[in-house]
Amino acid sequence: MGQRGPWKALGIHRCLGICLILLGMLLATPLRAADVLLTASEGSDSVRTFTEELATQRPQDQVRFVPLAQLPAPSQLPAATRLILLDPQSLDWRLQDPQGPATLVLRISRLQAQQRLQGAPHPKLSLLWSDPPLSRQLRLIHKVLPQVRRVGVLYSEDSQFLLKELRDAAQSMEMEIVVEPWDSTNDSRPLQNLLRNSQVLLGLDDPKLYNPKTVKNLLLSSYARQQALIGPNAGFVRAGSLASTYSDQQDWLQTLDSLLDQAPPHWPRELYPAAFKVLSNPQVARSLGIEEIDPQAVAHQLSEGEKRP
Template sequence: MGAQSRMTLFFIFRRWRRALLLVCLLLTAPAWSADILLTAAEDGAGVQAFTQALARQRPEDQVSFVPLKDLPAPSQLPPGTRLILLDLPGLDWRLQDDQGPPTLVLRISRLQARQRLGTTHPAKISLLWSDPPLARQLKLIANILPQAQRIGVLYGSDSEFLLPELREYAAPMGLQIVPQRWDNISDSRPLQNLLKNSDVLLGLDDPQLYNPKTVKNLLLSSYAQQLPLVGPNAGFVKAGSLASTYSDQADWLDVLDRLLDHPPANWPRSVYPQHFKVVGNPQVARSLGIEQVDEAAVAARLAEGEKRP
C-alpha cells in the first residue's frame, strides 16, 4: 500500500474515531449531559451549596455540577442542555465556541461583560448582572437622602460607558450627576474636588476605583466632608459606606427558576434579579448624623416603585 493510501486511511480512521466517541458520549449520558448543567473553574463549598439549592428548587429537572476542566468543547454538549456558568473562566470557555448550548451567565458585572464582549452580544448567551442597577441605586439615594441633589460619581476608563445611562435615569428624578474621572488612585485631588461639589457619592462597581487599596482614602475623605457614600455593593457597606441594594442567593435562585421555566429562545439578553434587599451601616449613619436606614421598609418602597409603570 502506498504512502498516500496509508495517509488517507489514517485520516478516515481519525474521523471515524471522533464520530464514534461523540456518539458514545451522547448515548452513555455522562454527568455533563444533564438537563441543567452548572460549571465553574473552582468546585468549592459555596458552588456545591448553590447547585444543591437549585436542584431542590427544581425537583423535576436533572441538575448537576461539573468542573470546567472536565467538560468537552461547548459544541459537544448535548443540544438540550441548559448551561449555567458560575464564573468568568466559564464564560471565556463558552465564548470560544459559538455552537454551544443556550447559556446563562450568573453574577457578571456590567464592567466584566464590557471588557470581554465590548458592545457585542453573542447569540444564545444571557447575562445575569451582579452589580446593583443604576436606577435602583439612585432611587435608594432619593429614599434615604431626599435632600441630596448633586450625585458625585467617580469613574475610570472602564466605567465611563455607564455615565450616559446614569444621567438618563437621574434626569427624571431631578438629580444632577457630577462626574469626576479618577485615573490615578494615588492622587487624591480628583476625589477632593468631587467631594466639594457633591451632596452624596454614588459608587460604581468598578474594582479599579473601589478596592482594598482605595477604601480607606475614600471613606476617610468622605467622612471628613460629612458626605455619605452609597454603594457600590453590599461588601463596601460593611467596610464603611452608608447603604446599597443587593441580591443574595435566594434572589439569584428566584431569577434562575423563572428563566428556566421558559424556553431558552425566550431568555432575555441580560437581566437584573427582580428581587433584592437593602443593607445599611448604622454606625456610619450615626457618625454622619443621618437617620439609620430601615432596610426592610426602604427595600419594600423601592420594590413597590419598580412595580409601577
Template sequence: MGDQSRMTLFFILLRGCRGLLLACLLLAAPAWSAEILLTAAEDGAGVQAFTQALAQERPADHVTFTPFKDLPSPSQLPASSRLILLDLPSLDWRLQETQGPPTLVLRISRLQAQQRLGNLHPAKISLLWSDPPLQRQLHLIADILPQAQRIGVLYGPDSEFLLRELIQLAKPMGLEIVPQLWNNTNDSRPLQTLFKYSDVLLGLDDPQLYNPKTVKNLLLSSYAQQLPLVGPNAGFVRAGSLASTYSDQPDWLAVLNRLLDQPPGNWPRTLYPQHFKVVGNPQVARSLGLEQVDEAAVAARVAEGEKRP
C-alpha cells in the same frame, strides 16, 4: 335497553374515562425535562449549595455541576442542554467557540462584560448582571436621602462608559451627576474636589476604585466631609458605606427558574434580577447623623417605584 346497548355505552364511558385520566396526567406532568449544566473553574461548597438549591427548585430537570476542564468543548455539548456559567473563567471557555448550547452567564458585572466583549454580544449567550442597577441605586438615594440633589460619581478608565447612561437616568429624577475621574487612587485630590460639589457619593462597581486598598481613604474622607457613600455593593456596606441594593441567592434562583421555564429563544440578551433587597449600615448612619435605613421598607418603596412608568 338491551345488553348490546349497555355494553356499547360501557365501552364509550370507559374510553372517555381513559381520555380524561390521560389529560389529567399530561397536565400534571411537565411539558419537557431539561438537561441543566452548571460549570465554573472549580468546585466548592458555595457552588454545590447553589447547584443543590437549583435542583430542588426544578425536580423535573436534570441539574448537575461539572468543572469546565472536565467537559468537552462547548460545541460538543448537546444543543438541547442549558448551560449556566458561574464565573468569568467559564465565560472565557465558552467564548472560545461560537457554537454551543444556550447559555446563561451568572455573576458578571457590566464592567467585566465590557472588558471581555466590548460592544459585541455573542449569539445564544444571556448575561445576568451582578452589579446593582444604576437606576435602582438612584432610587435608593432618592428614598433615603431626599435632600440630595448632586450625586458625586468617581469613575476610572474602565467605568467611564457607564456615565452617559447614569446621566440619562438621573435627569428625569431631578438629580445632577457630578463625575470625577480618579485614575490614580494614591492621589486624594480628586476625592476632595468631588466632595466639595456633591451631596452624596454613588459608588460604581469598579474594583479599580473600590477595593481593600482604597477603602480606608474613601471612607475616612467621606466621614470627614460628612458625605454619605451609597454602594457600590453589599460588601462595601459592611466595610463602611451607608447602603446599597443587592440580590442574593434566592433572588438569583427566582430569575433562573423563570428563564428556564421559557424556550431559550425568549431569553433576554441582558437582565438584572427583578427581586432585590436593601442593606444598610446603622453605625455609619449614626456617625453621619442620619436615620437608620429601614431595609425592608426602603426595598419595598424602591421596588414599587420601579413598577411605575
C-alpha cells in the same frame, strides 16, 4: 344488530373520555427532565451549596455541577442542555465557541461583560447582572437622602461607558450627576474635587476604583466632609459605606428558578434580578447624623416603585 348500536356508541364515548383524561395528564407532566449544567473554574463549598439548593428547588430536573476543566468544548455539549456559568473564567471558555447550548451567565458585572463583549450581544448568552441597577441605586439615594440633588461619581476608562445611562436615570429624578475621572488612585485630588462639588458619592462597581487598597481613602475622605458613600456593593457597606441595594443567593435562586421554567428561546438577553434587598450601616448613619434606615421597608418601597409604570 339494532340493539348493539347504543352500547357500541357508549363504549366509544367512554374510550374518548379516557383518552381525554390521559391527554390532559400528559400535557400537565413534562415530557422529560431538563439537563441543567452548572460550571465554574473551581468547585468551592459555596458553589456546591448553590447547586444543591437549585436541585432541591427543581426536583423534576437533572441539576449538576461539573468543573470547567472537565467539560468539552461548548459545541460538543447536547443542544438541549441548559448551561449556567458561575464565574468569568467559564464565560471566557464559552466565548471561544460560537456554537453550543443556550447559556445563562450568572452574577457577571456590567464592566466584566463590556470588557469581554464590547457591547455586542451574543445570540446564545443571557447575562444576569451582579452589580445593582444604577437607577435603583439613585432611587435609594432619593429615599434615604431626599435633600440630595448633586450625586458625585468617580469613573475609570473601564466604567466610563456607564455614565450616559446614569445621567439618563438621574434626569427623571431631577438629580445632577457630577463626574470626575480617577486615572490614578494614588492621586487624591480627583476625589477631593468631587467631594467639594457634590453632596453624596455613588460608587460604581469598578474594581480599579473600589478595592481593598482604596477603601480607607474613600471612606475617610468622604466622612471628613460629612458625605455618605452609597454602594458600590454589600461588601463596601460592611466596610463603611452607608447603604446599597444587592441580591443575595436566595434572590439568585428565585431568578434562576423562574428562568428555567421558560424555554431558552424566551430567555432575555440581559436581566437584573427582580428580587433584591437593602443593606445599611447603622453606625455610619449615626456618625453622619442620618436617620437610621429600615432596610426591609426601603427595599419594599423601592420594589413597589419599580412595579408601577
